[in-house]
Amino acid sequence: MDFRLSERQEEIRATARRIAETVVAPRAAAIDRDGVYPEDLFEAFRDAGLLRLAFPEEYGGTGDGMMGLVLAVEEVAKYCSSAGLLLLTTRLATSGLLIAGTPEQKDHYVRGVAEGRLRGCFALTEPETGSDSAAITTTATRDGDEYVIEGAKLWAGQATAADFAMVVAKTDPAAGSRGVSAFLVDLPNPGFRIVRQLPKMGVLGVPVVEIHLDQLRVPASALLGEENRGFKLVMRHLNVVRPLVAARGVGLAAGAVEYALAYAEQRHTFGQPIVEHQAVGFPLANLAIEIEAARLLTYRAAWLVDQGGSDRDIAHFLSMAKAMASEVAIRAADRALQTLGGIGYLKDYPTERYYRDARQLTLVEGTSEIHRLIILRAMRDGLLSWGYDVEAAGGLPSGRPTTVPDGLVMA
Ligand SMILES: Cc1cc2nc3c(=O)[nH]c(=O)nc-3n(C[C@H](O)[C@H](O)[C@H](O)COP(=O)(O)OP(=O)(O)OC[C@H]3O[C@@H](n4cnc5c(N)ncnc54)[C@H](O)[C@@H]3O)c2cc1C
Structure with missing residues (x-):
């Protein structure tokens, strides 16, 4: 190793x-x-x-x-x-x-x-459904050599600057996740209407929007992969991106903590730099441990993607990296702001921005709760195990004692 x-x-x-x-x-x-x-x-x-x-x-x-x-x-x-x-x-x-x-x-x-000639966006989430992505209601209906897409999408970061969008829709609405397809939509297109920029809390340089898809016509060649096989494709697509969201978390956490440490070395209270007060210094050391752990998970996740392993075998490791790094980022941003005291709350310094920006990370690309579902499923399916043998440890309790041990006096 x-x-x-x-x-x-x-x-x-x-x-x-x-x-x-x-x-x-x-x-x-x-x-x-x-x-x-x-x-x-x-x-x-x-x-x-x-x-x-x-x-x-x-x-x-x-x-x-x-x-x-x-x-x-x-x-x-x-x-x-x-x-x-x-x-x-x-x-x-x-x-x-x-x-x-x-x-x-x-x-x-x-x-x-x-080559930096094209920019894209990804439009899966809808006003009525996010985590439960098989429940999307946008439809794509074949019409001769075209598909006609109808529905609405929410979020789609970078849509305002995009030259194309990967749009996910139902081609067989009755078939649930087996009726989902993905399309590559060239923009601008009159059927792809950005109706509103969403007023979000942080990460303000990349707008998110609400999109109405009204009679959006795309050629049949815009289909990505096979018709009705899009759900698995979208899940794989999202999986692969997870190490990158994790890297945003690791980077933000590291930035916030290094900024806070530099300030804590310089700011004095009660005759010493505040970093010397353990209540200020130790949380930063704790975060250093967490950042390194998140970073290792993130690098391993990226490495696993680059090895091209099957989704089933690696999805939980990608989820771990994403969940951990995004949560560490929130804790780091919170602690950095606290370390600066009152001025940490001012827009004059980056801690307030880190705090707002970090909050996005546990929501995008699968919420922390959804990642725990993925991890737990892998544990229960035996895909994630550390080689513990329950039988070797004497088996599980049966639930009720079968014999009363000799000499046990019942009160
Ligand atoms: C800033 C930002 C940018 C985004 N960019 C994009 C983008 O580019 N493209 C795109 O398609 N989407 C994008 N999204 C959407 C994002 O992927 C969704 O917000 C996310 O998937 C969660 O969906 P939801 O908001 O509908 O929440 P819901 O799915 O309604 O969930 C609400 C709450 O319930 C919890 N929950 C739901 N189901 C379960 C369950 N089974 N068990 C336990 N808890 C559960 C969730 O974790 C969450 O806490 C973006 C979101 C944000 C905030």
Whole structure:
């Protein structure tokens, strides 16, 4: 076992860190204040080659896999969660394409995203359903050489800047999860109407929207994968993206804690730096432990995706990384704000922004509750086990004693 990064991975980290420190960090507060999509960051990422990281070379990528992109997302998310999300959308828009796209679809969309010519968004969630994604009510009906899509979508981060959307709809509404299909919709399209930008709490550089799909017509060639087989595809698509959400959490947590530590070294109360008060210092040390644990889970998750293991075998490890890192980010942001005392609450300093941005992480790409369902299911199915033999430990209690031991005096 070797926990070190390769030379190439160190190089990716160094490049991403340079961009994070020189381009992202100076813009982070203004992106949050103005709530405007940071086109300049997108260009900087493209010019530094960061958009290409998680794509195969045959489609314009660098072939550095999920691990390469995880390293980059972690670095930029230390300073700006919107920037981390922006980088993540390269795969949020295309993971399904890499799994099930035709060579033509991949050559157009994946290459376009890798080269920074195209941007995509992912539209699954609806006003009436999120976690229970098989319950979506958007429909796609075949009409000659086209499909007509009708319904509504909520969220779809980056839709306002997108050149295409992966839209999930029911092609056989009576068949539940066996009637779901995915489509690649080129934008703009008059049937894809953004009706409202949602007023959210954080990550304000990447808008989320409400979309009405009114008689949205797409050619039959827009179908991604097979008709009615889209549910599994969407689940696999989401699985693959989880290490990237985890990397946003790890980055945010690390940024928040390092900021708080620097402040705690400098701020004095009762004649000493506040870091010397154990009530201030120890929580930061606790968070260091949690960040490293989340980071290891995240790197392993990325590695598992890059190994191409079956979903059934790895989904729970991806869920662990995502759940852990997003929850650590919330705890770290909370503690960082507390460490700064009153000024941590001011918009003049990043802790208030970290606090709002972190809160998003346990909601997106599967809530923490849904990840626990995935983990528990794997435990109960024997996919996740640490090799404990209950029989070797004497078996389980039967529930009621069968014999009264000799000498036991009943009161
Ligand atoms: C900022 C932001 C960006 C987003 N971006 C996108 C995007 O780009 N594309 C997209 O398609 N979606 C996006 N989403 C939507 C996101 O994926 C959903 O919000 C998420 O899946 C949860 O769905 P929901 O909000 O409908 O909550 P619900 O599914 O209604 O859940 C409500 C609560 O109940 C809990 N719950 C539900 N079912 C169970 C259960 N079986 N057991 C235990 N607890 C349960 C949930 O964990 C949650 O706490 C985004 C959301 C946010 C906040």
